[in-house]
Amino acid sequence: MQTDCNPQFIAFTPLGRRQLVAQFDGGKITSDAGALLLREVAARSRLFERMAAVVPDPRDPDLIEHDQQTMFAQRVLGIACGWEDLNDHHGLRIDPLMQAAAERDVDEDRPLASPATLCRLENRIGRGACVELSRLLVEGFIESFDRPPDELILDFDATDDPIHGNQEGRFFHGYYDSYCYLPLYVFCGEKLLVSYLRPSNIDAARHSRAILKLLTDRLRQAWPGVRIIFRGDSGFCRWKLMRWCDRHGVDYCIGLARNPRLEKMTAPFMLEAQRQYERTSQKQRAFHELSYAAETWDRQRRVIHKAEHNSHGDNPRFIVTSLGDEAQQLYDRIYCARGEMENRIKEQQLGLFAGRTSCHQFTANQFRLLLSSFAYTLIQTLRCTALAGTELATAQATTIRTRLLKIGAIVTTSVRRIIVQLSGSYPLKDLFHKIMSTLAAWPAQLE
Numbered sequence: 001m002q003t004d005c006n007p008q009f010i011a012f013t014p015l016g017r018r019q020l021v022a023q024f025d026g027g028k029i030t031s032d033a034g035a036l037l038l039r040e041v042a043a044r045s046r047l048f049e050r051m052a053a054v055v056p057d058p059r060d061p062d063l064i065e066h067d068q069q070t071m072f073a074q075r076v077l078g079i080a081c082g083w084e085d086l087n088d089h090h091g092l093r094i095d096p097l098m099q100a101a102a103e104r105d106v107d108e109d110r111p112l113a114s115p116a117t118l119c120r121l122e123n124r125i126g127r128g129a130c131v132e133l134s135r136l137l138v139e140g141f142i143e144s145f146d147r148p149p150d151e152l153i154l155d156f157d158a159t160d161d162p163i164h165g166n167q168e169g170r171f172f173h174g175y176y177d178s179y180c181y182l183p184l185y186v187f188c189g190e191k192l193l194v195s196y197l198r199p200s201n202i203d204a205a206r207h208s209r210a211i212l213k214l215l216t217d218r219l220r221q222a223w224p225g226v227r228i229i230f231r232g233d234s235g236f237c238r239w240k241l242m243r244w245c246d247r248h249g250v251d252y253c254i255g256l257a258r259n260p261r262l263e264k265m266t267a268p269f270m271l272e273a274q275r276q277y278e279r280t281s282q283k284q285r286a287f288h289e290l291s292y293a294a295e296t297w298d299r300q301r302r303v304i305h306k307a308e309h310n311s312h313g314d315n316p317r318f319i320v321t322s323l324g325d326e327a328q329q330l331y332d333r334i335y336c337a338r339g340e341m342e343n344r345i346k347e348q349q350l351g352l353f354a355g356r357t358s359c360h361q362f363t364a365n366q367f368r369l370l371l372s373s374f375a376y377t378l379i380q381t382l383r384c385t386a387l388a389g390t391e392l393a394t395a396q397a398t399t400i401r402t403r404l405l406k407i408g409a410i411v412t413t414s415v416r417r418i419i420v421q422l423s424g425s426y427p428l429k430d431l432f433h434k435i436m437s438t439l440a441a442w443p444a445q446l447e
Contacts, residue, residue: 009022028410029408029409030411033097033408035081036101037382041378048076048102055125070112071112075118076378077098077375078092079372079375084356089113093111096411123361123364137370137373138193141193150226153188153189153231153334154187154228156211157233159185161354164179167362168362169181171200173201181197186215190344195348195372196366197362205236208236228251231334237256239298246322251321252320253323274314286306286308287304301322302320303319304321348376379397385439
C-alpha cells in the first residue's frame with residue numbers, strides 16, 4: 001500500500017521495516033482533558049453565569065443558537081488551554097471535551113460557536129459591560145478569603161502591550177520604543193484585581209488614583225477594619241495620589257526617581273559607601289531617612305535612601321512612604337517584594353495571551369484583556385487551592401497547562417453518561433485524583 005501517496009496520511013520516517021503514518025481521523029479524542037478541572041473551579045464560583053448576567057445581550061432570544069454563558073466559557077477555557085486565537089475555535093468547536101467544559105451537550109451536530117460568532121461577540125461588548133466584568137474580578141477577589149484579612153498590599157504597575165496595526169488608541173511610546181497600549185494592572189499577592197487597558201499617550205499613573213479610590217471603598221465595605229497599603233514604582237509617585245492616601249488612611253510605599261537635589265542631599269552617604277567598598281572590595285549597603293518634598297508636593301514626606309556601591313559603581317535607590325517600619329526592613333521586605341508582581345504580569349501577558357489585542361475597536365481589546373484575566377483567575381484559583389502543597393503549588397500558568405490541562409483522552413457518550421478515557425500513560429495520575437478530591441470538597445458559591 002503506497003500510503004505516502006495518500007494526501008490524507010502523514011508519513012513519518014519508518015520505524016525499522018514498518019511505515020509510520022498518521023491521520024486526523026481519531027474521532028472523539030481531545031488533547032485538553034484537564035480543562036475539566038477548570039470547569040470545576042468555574043462552576044463553584046459561577047464565573048461564566050455571572051459574566052453572562054452583567055453583559056447585555058441584544059439578540060432575539062428565539063433566534064439564539066449560542067448563549068453568552070457558553071461563549072464566555074468557550075473563550076476563557078480556550079485561552080487557559082493555550083488556544084488564544086479566534087481561528088483556533090474553528091476546530092475546537094467540535095472538541096467533545098471543550099463542549100462538555102463549556103456546559104454544551106456533546107454533539108457533533110451542535111458545535112460550539114464559530115470564530116465569526118465569537119468575533120461578533122467581542123465587537124458588540126460596550127464600555128459599560130467591561131466595567132461590570134471588571135467588578136467581577138474584584139468580587140471574586142473578596143470571595144477568595146475565608147476570613148477578613150488584616151492587611152492588603154495593592155501593587156499597581158503598568159506595562160507595554162505592543163500593537164501592530166491601526167487599532168483605536170494606537171500611539172508610539174518613547175520608553176518602550178514601539179506602538180503599544182499601556183495597560184494598568186493591580187495585584188494583591190498573586191490575585192488579580194484590575195486589568196485596565198489604556199492608550200500609551202498618557203502618564204503611567206493616569207487613573208490610578210481613581211482606581212485606588214474605587215478599590216478602597218469596596219474593600220472597606222467588605223472589611224471595615226482592613227489596612228490598605230498602596231505599592232508602586234516611581235512611575236506612580238504623584239503628590240495628588242499621596243495626598244489622597246494621607247487623607248483617607250491608606251498607607252503607601254512608592255519608588256522615588258533620583259534627581260540632582262536628592263543626590264546632593266545624599267552625597268555624603270554615597271561617598272562613605274564608596275570608601276568602604278574601596279577598602280573591603282565588598283558590596284556596601286546602608287540605609288538613611290530623609291524628610292523631603294519636591295517643588296510640586298504639598299508637604300514633606302518620609303524618604304528612605306539606600307546608599308549602595310558595588311563593582312558597577314554607585315547604585316542609589318529612593319522610596320517615599322507613610323509606613324513607620326525600620327528603613328532597611330521597609331526597603332528589603334516591603335518595597336522589593338513588589339518585584340513578584342512583575343512575574344504575575346509576565347504570566348498574564350505571555351502565558352495567558354493578554355497581549356492579543358488585535359481588534360480594531362479599543363473596547364473590544366479591553367474585553368479581550370478581561371477574558372485573559374478571567375483565564376488567569378481560574379488557573380490562579382486552581383493553584384492556590386487544589387495545588388497547594390503539591391509539586392505544582394508555585395508553578396507558572398504555562399507549566400500547569402502543560403502538565404495538567406494537556407491530557408489526551410477519548411470521549412464516548414451514551415444516553416446517560418459521558419465517559420472520558422484519560423491517557424493511560426499520563427504521568428500525574430495520582431496528582432489528578434488528589435486535585436479532584438480537593439475540588440469536590442470545595443463548597444460551591446451560594447446565590
